[in-house]
Amino acid sequence: MGGAGDQTLENATGVGAPPTTWPRAELVVDVPHTAVYGFVTGAVADSLAARHGPGPGERPAARRPGRHAGFGPLPREDGHGR
Template identity: 70%
Template sequence: MADLLHKAVYAFATGAVADVLAARSGPGPGQRHAAMRSGRHAGAGPLPRGQA
């Protein structure tokens, strides 16, 4: 039981740290690309290299 509790606390702490680190650098290229047009669209290619 103690091992399961330890793993749950470790997983929560690791996830919280990863969320903080990911949020401080702003949206990534995939999020910027998705924000260009809402919804699902066929033929949406990758971002140009200068915007990625």
């Protein structure tokens, strides 16, 4: 775990100091690292989500574009199985 993950674990166990009390040198390393980690994680999640086309909630919307009352989600058996 890096920076923010460690800090979260430390705060949850009661042994960590809040980031506002960290020395500037640690913040200079941690803040960019956390930003890069967040962007990369988001990009990987987006690419994995897009691999199989629209998800179960998007397929009914594609069949009937626009907002319509009474048009619910697909039945469970028509969605992606696990």
